[in-house]
Amino acid sequence: MSRSPSLPDRPTLDVDPESSPEEHFDALQDHYGEILDVHEQLQSQLEEVESRREELREEVDRLQRENETLKTASLYLATVEDLPEDGSAVIKQHGNNQEVLTELSPRLADELEVGDRVAINDSFSVQRVLDDETDARAQAMEVDESPTVEYDDIGGLDEQLREVREAVEDPLVNPEKFEKVGVEPPSGVLLHGPPGTGKTMLAKAVANQTDATFIKMAGSELVRKFIGEGSRLVRDLFELADQKEPAIIFIDEIDAVAAKRTDSKTSGDAEVQRTMMQLLSEMDGFDERGDVRIIAATNRFDMLDSAILRPGRFDRLIEVPNPTEEARERILEIHAGDMNVADDVAFADLARETEGFSGAQLASLATEAGMFAIRDDRDEVRREDFDAAYEKLVAEGEDDVGPNYPSYIR
Ligand SMILES: Nc1ncnc2c1ncn2[C@@H]1O[C@H](COP(=O)(O)OP(=O)(O)OP(=O)(O)O)[C@@H](O)[C@H]1O
Structure with missing residues (x-):
C-alpha cells in the first residue's frame, strides 16, 4: 500500500x-x-x-x-479445542483447564489447527503458536531405550551401588521378595553429592541391568518459561514412563524444582512451586504404578525442600561423594585401561596426586593425556602427558578442581 x-x-x-x-x-x-x-x-x-x-x-x-x-510478559499455555468458522477459537488453558472463546487475528485464524498449543496473555488473546508438543517433550527428555553403562564401569561407589541396587533393581527384578516380607520398596532414590561423581552413571547402569528404559529429565528443563508447562512436562514424564515400563525416571538437578520455599512471591517462584506440587502428586500416586522407579540427583542437597524427602517420596538418600584415593585409582584404570600406557605411568601415584578430583575430572585427565600423546605423534601415553593434562585441567577450571592440587602444581 x-x-x-x-x-x-x-x-x-x-x-x-x-x-x-x-x-x-x-x-x-x-x-x-x-x-x-x-x-x-x-x-x-x-x-x-x-x-x-x-x-x-x-x-x-x-x-x-x-x-x-x-x-x-509471562504468557500462559493453552490448547486449541475448536475453531468455529467466524475467526474465533475455543482454547483450554493448561493448569486450570479453563475454557475460553477468544477472537483471533486474521493471520492466526489461517494458521491455527485444532490441537495446536498456543501461548496466551492475561486477556486470553493468542500471542503465538508453539512448536509441536512432541518436539518440546523430546527436547526436554532424554530417552535411552537401552543404556550401555555397566556396573563395572563405575569406579569406587561400591556401597552406593549396593544401595541403589537394593532400592531400584530388587523391586523391579524381585518384587515378590518385598511382598513376602510385607515391606514397601523405597519410593524414590535421591543421589546427592558434588558434580561429576557418577550419579547419572549409577542410574543408567541400574536401568541397563534391569532392561529398563532410561528417561532423563533435567530439573532446569522443568522450570519453563510458560505457566503450566513445567507441571505438564512432569505429567508427560510419568505418562511416558508408564508407556515404556519397565522404566527408570532420572530427574537431574532436582533442586531446580524442589528448592526450599523463599519469601518472594514472584510468578516464577509460583510456577516452580506448581511444578514441584505436580511432581509430589505424581510420586504420591506412585504405588499404583507398575515397573517404574524414580531416581533424582542434586549437587545442592542443602537447598532441598523437606517436602520432597518425606516417606513415600524421595525416601532413600544416597550420598555420592568425590572418590577416595582407592576409587580414583580404579576410575583411572577404567578410563585409561584401554590406552597404550607407558611403563612410567603408575595409576596409584596419579591417584595419590589427584586428591579432590571428581570422577568426571579423572576421565578428562585420561582423555587429555591421550590427546597430548597424539599431538606429539606418539602411540604411547607417558607420565609427562598426564602431567601436561593435569596442568591444563587445573588451568581451565581452577574453581572446579578443588583446593587439593598436588604440591608441584601449586
Ligand atoms: N565413579 C565413576 N567411575 C567412573 N567414571 C566416572 C565416575 N564418576 C564420573 N565418571 C565419569 O564422569 C562422567 C560424568 O559422570 P556423571 O554424569 O555420572 O556425573 P554426575 O554425578 O551425574 O554429575 P552431575 O551432577 O554434574 O550431573 C561419566 O560419564 C564418567 O565418564
Whole structure:
C-alpha cells in the first residue's frame, strides 16, 4: 500500500528561435514561474512525506515497545479445542483447564489447527503458536531405550551401588521378595553429592541391568518459561514412563524444582512451586504404578525442600561423594585401561596426586593425556602427558578442581 504522491511534470522551456529578445525574455519569465510552481508543489509533497515518515516512525516505536512487552510478559499455555468458522477459537488453558472463546487475528485464524498449543496473555488473546508438543517433550527428555553403562564401569561407589541396587533393581527384578516380607520398596532414590561423581552413571547402569528404559529429565528443563508447562512436562514424564515400563525416571538437578520455599512471591517462584506440587502428586500416586522407579540427583542437597524427602517420596538418600584415593585409582584404570600406557605411568601415584578430583575430572585427565600423546605423534601415553593434562585441567577450571592440587602444581 503506497501513499506516495505522483511527482509534478518537469516544465519545459519552449522558445521560438525567430522570437524577439522581448518575447524571449517573456518566455523565460513564464518558464521561471512554472519552475517556482513545481518547486512549491515539490516542497509541499516533501513536507507531506516527512510528516508521513514521522507517523511511521512513531508506529514502529509503538510496535517495538509492544513487541518488547510481549516478549517479557509471562504468557500462559493453552490448547486449541475448536475453531468455529467466524475467526474465533475455543482454547483450554493448561493448569486450570479453563475454557475460553477468544477472537483471533486474521493471520492466526489461517494458521491455527485444532490441537495446536498456543501461548496466551492475561486477556486470553493468542500471542503465538508453539512448536509441536512432541518436539518440546523430546527436547526436554532424554530417552535411552537401552543404556550401555555397566556396573563395572563405575569406579569406587561400591556401597552406593549396593544401595541403589537394593532400592531400584530388587523391586523391579524381585518384587515378590518385598511382598513376602510385607515391606514397601523405597519410593524414590535421591543421589546427592558434588558434580561429576557418577550419579547419572549409577542410574543408567541400574536401568541397563534391569532392561529398563532410561528417561532423563533435567530439573532446569522443568522450570519453563510458560505457566503450566513445567507441571505438564512432569505429567508427560510419568505418562511416558508408564508407556515404556519397565522404566527408570532420572530427574537431574532436582533442586531446580524442589528448592526450599523463599519469601518472594514472584510468578516464577509460583510456577516452580506448581511444578514441584505436580511432581509430589505424581510420586504420591506412585504405588499404583507398575515397573517404574524414580531416581533424582542434586549437587545442592542443602537447598532441598523437606517436602520432597518425606516417606513415600524421595525416601532413600544416597550420598555420592568425590572418590577416595582407592576409587580414583580404579576410575583411572577404567578410563585409561584401554590406552597404550607407558611403563612410567603408575595409576596409584596419579591417584595419590589427584586428591579432590571428581570422577568426571579423572576421565578428562585420561582423555587429555591421550590427546597430548597424539599431538606429539606418539602411540604411547607417558607420565609427562598426564602431567601436561593435569596442568591444563587445573588451568581451565581452577574453581572446579578443588583446593587439593598436588604440591608441584601449586
Ligand atoms: N565413579 C565413576 N567411575 C567412573 N567414571 C566416572 C565416575 N564418576 C564420573 N565418571 C565419569 O564422569 C562422567 C560424568 O559422570 P556423571 O554424569 O555420572 O556425573 P554426575 O554425578 O551425574 O554429575 P552431575 O551432577 O554434574 O550431573 C561419566 O560419564 C564418567 O565418564
